[in-house]
Amino acid sequence: MKLFDVYPLYDVTPVSANGIEVIDDKGQTYLDFYGGHAVISIGHTHPHYVKRLKDQLNKLGFYSNSVKNPLQEELALKLGRLSGCDDYNLFMCNSGAEANENALKMASFHTEKPRVISFKNSFHGRTSAAVAATDNPKINAPINRQQKVTFLPFNDLDVFQKEIEKGDVCAVILEAIQGVGGLDEPSTEFYRNITTLCKTNNVVLIADEVQSGFGRTGKFFGFQHHGIRPDIISIAKGMGNGFPVGGILIHESIKASHGLLGTTFGGNHLACAATLAVLEVLENEQLIENAAKIEPYFRGLAAEIPQVRRVKGRGLMLGLEFDTSTALSTGFEVADLRKKLIHNQNLFTGGANDKHVLRVLPALNITKAHIDIFFNALKTELQ
Secondary structure (H helix, E strand, C coil), X not given: CCCXXXXXXXCCCEEEEEECEEEECCCCEEEECCHHHHCCCCCECCXXXXXXXXHHXXXXXXXXXXXXXXXXXXXXXXXXXXXXXXXXXXXXXXXXHHHHHHHHHHHHHHHCCCEEEEECCCXXXXXXXXXXXXXXXXXXXXXXXXXXXXXXXXCCHHHHHHHHCCCCEEEEEEXXXXXXXXXXXXXHXXXXXHHHHHHHCCCEEEEECCCCCCCCCCCCCXXXXXXXXXXXXXXXXXXXXXXXXXXXXXXXXXXXXXXXXXXXXXXXXXXXXXXXXXXXXXXXXXXXXHHHHHHHXXXXXXXXXXXXXXXXXXXXXXXXXXXXXXXXXXXXXXXXXXXXXXXXXXXXXXXXXXXXXXXXXCCCCCCXXXXXXXXXXXXXXXX
């Protein structure tokens, strides 16, 4: 049997890691400025994280949600306190796609309406409703296209208002900062206005914080930069630092009933231990504050590179957008730059659907010294 060939792979085989360093099977060390799609939030093999998981595995690795799990209750309390969302209720699942799937389902249950508003260049996952709300026809199979989703541009309030006032919209789902789409984000004015329109029209506002949550933007959630409160928040990626875990925070105004949602593996004991460890490290080592402090230093160094048109994003969810009038007109491609950074400079970075953007998503414990190394490597490859 062979693996199903769906991933274009770099010729690198990681076998161990520590902090932001990854070591391959040849003994080569790489600096990880991508974190495996923004998953590594507190660094690889953080000792507190490893101990938390080992200790829990020695007690109980798994039992289903048919019995009480005090770790889930502990997690809900700690997450509510650290995020400032203690007036929400937590439902746990296994991934970001599942989180968005359940968020959309809850919105439709709550409003008894069928249509979803999403946004151009969005990415919400690959499960049925989540991929239908994703603006990428290549991964949207015919079976998913039957679902009712309307894609709108960011920051066009008139178009948005006309759509939401048609009366059949159950949910508006948006990323505070688009990850795969290329680090675009709605304006504060737009975010606040659509929040008001959702409330007026009995529409559930879903904040997709799968990539931007857990401190990555310099606040616990990306939407907090805009001073709004969504009805449902979807979470995953940095939540487990590599352990598969996801969830949704559901505002207490949306009521639960037995059997409405369910999962076999979601919220298992190891997933809870991993997430609790992440929260404890984020708090004890002030990593969210570090993400906010590193951003201006990163932007300052980026301003010294003539090929960089601008830096998009916030905190440590950043994208370098290259100037098409200089770098790209000479045959330069971000995809080629990524290959050079891996093979010549031993640096992991990320791409985006926007071919002009290089994504930078390191662990939140990264230092200014690491940022210096990154920009020295970038300058070398851009010469």
